[in-house]
Amino acid sequence: MLKIYQSPSEIHPAVAELFVEAAQTAIAEKGSFTVALTGGSSPIELHKLLASAIYADKIDWNKVFVFWGDERWVPLADNLSNAKMAFETLLSHVPLPKDQIFPMYDTDRTPEEFAAIYEQKLLEILGKDGHFDLILLGMGDDGHTASLFPHEEVLNEQEKWVDAYYLAPQGMHRITLTAPLINKAKQIVVITFGEKKAPALHQVLEGEPSVQQYPSQLLKPANGNLTFFVDEAAASQLENKQG
Numbered sequence: 633m634l635k636i637y638q639s640p641s642e643i644h645p646a647v648a649e650l651f652v653e654a655a656q657t658a659i660a661e662k663g664s665f666t667v668a669l670t671g672g673s674s675p676i677e678l679h680k681l682l683a684s685a686i687y688a689d690k691i692d693w694n695k696v697f698v699f700w701g702d703e704r705w706v707p708l709a710d711n712l713s714n715a716k717m718a719f720e721t722l723l724s725h726v727p728l729p730k731d732q733i734f735p736m737y738d739t740d741r742t743p744e745e746f747a748a749i750y751e752q753k754l755l756e757i758l759g760k761d762g763h764f765d766l767i768l769l770g771m772g773d774d775g776h777t778a779s780l781f782p783h784e785e786v787l788n789e790q791e792k793w794v795d796a797y798y799l800a801p802q803g804m805h806r807i808t809l810t811a812p813l814i815n816k817a818k819q820i821v822v823i824t825f826g827e828k829k830a831p832a833l834h835q836v837l838e839g840e841p842s843v844q845q846y847p848s849q850l851l852k853p854a855n856g857n858l859t860f861f862v863d864e865a866a867a868s869q870l871e872n873k874q875g
C-alpha cells in the first residue's frame with residue numbers, strides 16, 4: 633500500500649497512530665509488542681512524537697521489546713549510531729525497561745559474531761516463526777533499505793535472520809536484519825520523504841524487477857502488510873499514485 637501526504641509533518645502523526653494501534657493490538661492479543669526501529673534521519677520526528685505524552689501515554693512500555701532493522705557498526709556514543717539517535721529522541725524518554733532494548737552493537741564482539749548473537753536473541757523473543765509485530769524502515773536515495781545495499785551479497789541471503797558485512801563504499805561494517813526475516817513481519821512500514829527519494833521510489837514501486845539495484849524491492853511480506861508512507865515530493869515521479 634502507498635500513502636502519500638502533502639509533507640513529512642503529516643507523515644509522522646500518521647505513523648505514530650499506526651505504531652500506537654499496533655502496540656495496543658499486539659499487547660491485547662499476546663501480552664507483548666515487538667518492534668524494529670529504523671535509523672537515518674527519517675524517523676527522528678516520529679520518535680519525538682512517540683515520546684510525547686499524547687502518544688507515549690497510550691502504550692504500555694513494560695510490554696514493548698525494541699530491536700533495530702540495521703545499524704552502522706560504530707560505538708553507541710558515536711553520532712552515526714542509529715541506536716544513539718533512537719535513545720536521544722525516544723527511548724530515554726519513555727518508561728521502557730532497559731533489558732527490553734536490544735541495540736545492534738557490542739564492543740567485545742566482531743560484527744559477524746554479534747550478528748549470530750543478535751539472531752539468537754531474536755529467536756528467544758520472537759520464537760522460531762520470527763514474526764515482528766512491526767518493522768519500521770527507511771529508504772535511501774539509492775533504494776537501499778535497512779542495511780540491504782545495492783549489489784551486496786547480503787541481498788541473496790536466504791537462511792540467516794541477521795547478517796553483518798563490510799560496506800566498502802562507506803568504509804564501515806553494517807549489521808542488518810535480512811529480507812527473509814523482515815518479510816515475516818505482521819506489518820512493515822517504510823517512511824521516506826523528500827525529492828531526492830523520488831527516482832528510487834519510482835524504480836522500487838514501478839520499475840523493472842531488480843532487487844540488486846533497488847533492494848527495497850525485496851520487501852514482500854509473506855502474510856503481513858507493507859505500507860510506504862511518503863510525501864508528495866518523494867512521490868513526484870510515480871505514475872500511479874493510488875497505491
Ligand SMILES: O=C1O[C@H](COP(=O)(O)O)[C@@H](O)[C@H](O)[C@H]1O
Nearest residue numbers: 670671672673674770771772778
Ligand atoms: O544508513 C541508513 O540509511 C537509511 C535511510 O536513511 P534516511 O536518512 O534517508 O532516513 C536508513 O533507513 C537506515 O536505517 C540507515 O542505517
